[in-house]
Amino acid sequence: MSQAQILSKNQQIVLDIIEKAKGPLKAYSILFNVQKKGINAPQQIYRALDKLIEMGKIHKIESKNAFVACRSSNCEISKATAFSICESCEMVDEISDVKLSKYISSFNHKKGMKFKRFNLEFFGLCKKCK
Amino acid sequence: MSQAQILSKNQQIVLDIIEKAKGPLKAYSILFNVQKKGINAPQQIYRALDKLIEMGKIHKIESKNAFVACRSSNCEISKATAFSICESCEMVDEISDVKLSKYISSFNHKKGMKFKRFNLEFFGLCKKCK
DNA sequence: TAACAAAGTGTTATAATATAACATTTATTA
């Protein structure tokens, strides 16, 4: 029986915090939030983050060094991620657009490189900030 | 007369190093390389990097915290950047594909956000490493 | 051209992000 991925204690704690958050969280802000739960060191956070990324449960927003929960079913374990980022309020929204994703995934580099994965970050002003 | 952008001393030093490099450079590796030229502090590097990015002379590879010279004329002061990154040898190549760039630039987010800029990073194995 | 503003520089200090290394514990599986 293919059961849902079971998370370890720290992984679950970190994922819970990220899922509850309204926006992207930074590693150290996660750390400060979980010290009451007995997690004391950055390593514990980064290890959980690494695994959660591997599993596709969260994504890293590279331009912000921050982490968001995956809200999409189309990113197939993070092979094709796209985000819209508001430069004013820092809001991040995962873009789940099959057409866009397929178009980019099928892009072939002239120099003979075969891509396994991409990450796309859009910047602008969100509805509220505009 | 619209003359080419004139760079300050530190900006020129930093740009020279980045342009001569075969791959992306990290800020501190630039720093170590220019200490003979009288630049001693990270701030001096980061200030130059910021301006060079603003001018579109270089780009930051967000997933690597590293910097490459702009080799493209299509990115229009960095409004539309795309890179291919080898996960093995760390090689980075700027992708200058008008069709891809136009397609992505014209993408409209359903949630009413108007994008000013995007950055796309592809990952895979380059010809040599494959 | 003096005087003001803007951009750039040099410097010290420190903040923020991330990994190394090692000992131990828990879970999985042969």
Place this chain on the structure above:
DNA sequence: TAATAAATGTTATATTATAACACTTTGTTA
């Protein structure tokens, strides 16, 4: 149940980036 793999806890440290302040150079304009 012994062996192996995954996760944990911990201390230390590496790496990346910014704050703040004094000063200099360059550009603008009155």
